[in-house]
Amino acid sequence: MDRIKRWARQILAHLDLPLLTIVLMLMGIGLATVYSATSADGFAKVDNQLVNMAVALGIMVAVSQTPPQKLMRFAVPLYVLGVILLIGVALFGSVVNGSRRWLSLGFVRIQPSEIMKIAMPLMLAWYFHKYESVLQLRHFAIATLLLLVPVAFVLKQPDLGTSVLIAASGFFVIFFAGLPWKILLGLGALGAAALPFAWNLLHDYQRRRVLTLLDPSSDPLGAGYHIIQSTIAIGSGGPFGKGWLQGTQTHLEFLPERHTDFIFAVFSEEWGLAGNVVLLILFSLLIGRCLMIAAAAPTLFSRLLAAALTGVLFTYAFVNMGMVSGILPVVGVPLPFISYGGTALVTLLLGIGMLMSIHTHRMLVKK
């Protein structure tokens, strides 16, 4: 009995209460909104999502118990595995909805780009940690290369949303590792100059999404339909919303992808500006807590990993809400902890687990 109690206390000791509280609140909101978005099918989707959450929370708990030094060991193998799988996707992947994203391993289908969201910050954090004392400009160059290879593969699939997230995760590591501002700004200028070329590299549908953002009404039944319907949903929600389960845009099925990428429009229609403010506060608190963890992290590896994971979390939330409300192009990014779907949830809670681990193991490292 005592052993079990001690064991449980040990597990709990590695969970960060503020993070856990905020994440559970967000997931609660997510469940309610998924139910509203899929109430026509009863509880089927909600049940699935509960299972997804349980699995993802389990993974979070497990990861939180793992010290950062152990996590560091996964960096290189996971990254290498990820790249190999991405090459495999490019060669043998199966095409779904016009994109080659999935790799069938016989018994299970996996989406290797998802692995990269975790593998990338791990790998780069490990890399900078390894060369911490001798850090020179070339290390930044190599890190950039390590970043660009998988991003290029994912972009080629094509999967704009995931490649943005992977690129962001890597960029955050490099940024927080202290890439000098001069170079940062220089690269920024270079990137801006390269924009027209990048434009040419984009797929037609990706270009259309960008154009549609600028003028959704140019294609009201095609690419613009998503944005038009989601802004109508958000705008018609007004200051206080139409009430839970009362959203007409949602329940009359005008909103596309309403339980996945566009779930924010459902929430926004039913809870209004008040709900949005609550959501923004929760995300701000979450990210604030994560940044605090990063600031307090003892090693360069854990600092960079924590900061990068935080950056990814922010990117998720900002890009999703931005695209659904019509200020960013539509890329396939779910709203963290709220959108239906297991894969993203596992990735996100894996990251949260890592952050918890970093925070709860910091004293041990100092000693």
Added chain:
Amino acid sequence: MGDFHHNEADLKTFRSRILLAGVVVLLAFSLLLARFIYLQVVQHEYYSTRAESNRISLVPIVPNRGNIVDRNGIVLARNYSAFTLEITPAKTVGLEATIDGLAEIIEIQTKDRRRFKRLLEESKNFESIPIRTRLTDEEVARFAANRYRFPGVEVKARLFRQYPEGSLAAHAIGYISRINSKDMEWIEAEGHSANYKGTEHIGKIGLEQHYEFELHGKTGYEQVEVDAGGRAVRILAHTPPTPGNDLHLTLDARLQQVAEAAFGGRRGSLVALDPSNGAVLALVSSPAFDPNLFVDGIRFDDWDELNNNPDKPMLNRAIYSAYPPGSTFKPLMALAALTQGKRTPNQAMADPGYFNFGNHRFMDDKVGGHGMVDLYKSIVVSCNTYYYQLANDMGIDNIARFMGELGLGSRTGLDIPGETPGVLPSPEWKQRRFKKREQQKWFAGETISVGIGQGYNAYTTLQMAHALANVLNYGSVFRPHLVNTIRDPSTGEVRQVEPQPIRQIPLKREHVDLIKRAMAGVNKEGTGARAFAGAPYESGGKTGTAQVFSLKGQKYVAGQVKERLRDHSWFVAFAPVDTPKIVVAVMVENGGFGAQSAAPIARQVFDYYLLGKLPGGPAPEVEAPEDGPETQENGNGPD
């Protein structure tokens, strides 16, 4: 030492960048917040409206069209509900295959397919078009069982127009048919577009057209919540339609029946008016057609038959066919002479049997003439010479002015569309009518032909009945009208149509009474005597003949002329003489002399209307009186 310092600096950089990240996050979220405020507060109303229009669809509910009933309550037009099988071509998978498939379970004839094809050409692709109408219950059940096989095909309960009396008064009642683009323009011009959402049929001719906006009613609406797929989820609000108004006619359906039967299929027209108020009692155009054929889209062969029939059944002769009135013009001429002081009742002239004008001799019908002729006798014996002389004395301008006041040469304003104004000849008219200068000049000789109702004169039966009614009414003019009252079936409100005279012609009572006496004389001792022999009521009349074919001086013998070249037979009459209850104008195309064909029809109409006596069959042709009734001097001016 150095490493440590290095780490310290790195940590500082890291922490400052973390701080920066925090600021960026707050800025980014502020940007989102600004966007949300813009959408949800500033633009809230706009997006609410968009969301509402997304979800709410207005479904029109077509009102019941008003009924048309005769003066005694006999229903002439009503609605009935029936099932139709309809196809929305845009929703089908292969139109031909769908129809072929339907034909396996429900009888679809070639004519149904043909009609469908025609309606398809007229309509837009997203409308639903009937392939079969009037399904039996068994057919409805059979289709219901196979419904899943036919996307875009539906059984609908629809209201159909029905004309229970068939072709009776078809020209007056008209018919409804599917709305075409021209009708749409009309509806739009009249500002009724909103009220016609969902309406598929519209009045095409007759009362159905003239009173379209009375009969139609007010379209109701159902506010339906629809989902993104356009499926109705629930009804939010229901505004019931207001049924159209009923028309209660002045027309007497049984009298109409008697009048139509009297024609016995002969071509011609009849208008019977109540002279005291302009109410149309009967309006016959023979032959007629069955308006029921048009209701669910006329079949090709039916249309073909109506269109190619040499008797032109679709033509409303009563209001559209204008002919020279012949001698029926004479009582009006006599009244003009009295009113304008050109003749006195007792003033008599010697009739030598002809009238010389310049180097042309206008002939009377009676060789040697009628002897001494005064105004009364001139009507009873229909003396041409009297009117040659009179026309010459009056001059065309005076004739035209008086006849114009009586209503000739202009539309009477009857409440069905398609009236012709006819031709009231005058020098002005001729100038308008002809383009070449030499044709525009009015010749004095032309006036003389006009005086006996020939020449350029051309009037409809409606105009002749109307003019006579105006005379009998001592100059009070009532607009002829078919509708007596318009009744709102929901409120019971009754509106009277045209109860007041529209103008007054200055006529002297004693002049009118003299004309009436003279016309009574026609039916007692003149050209109408044979047709009205033995009538227990006193009636007045005047026969007339409109020449179809000029025989260039040869004696006209009806039996020797082909039927289509025979003269048109006219008769105008009224009864009883003291206080006329009914006035008729009858015209039988190629009916020969007026007394021969037209007068017996008037007799049957009067017998029914005044005595309730039903005739045994079509009006008989009466033999022409031995002395020959009238002549047809087609004087197109001095030769």
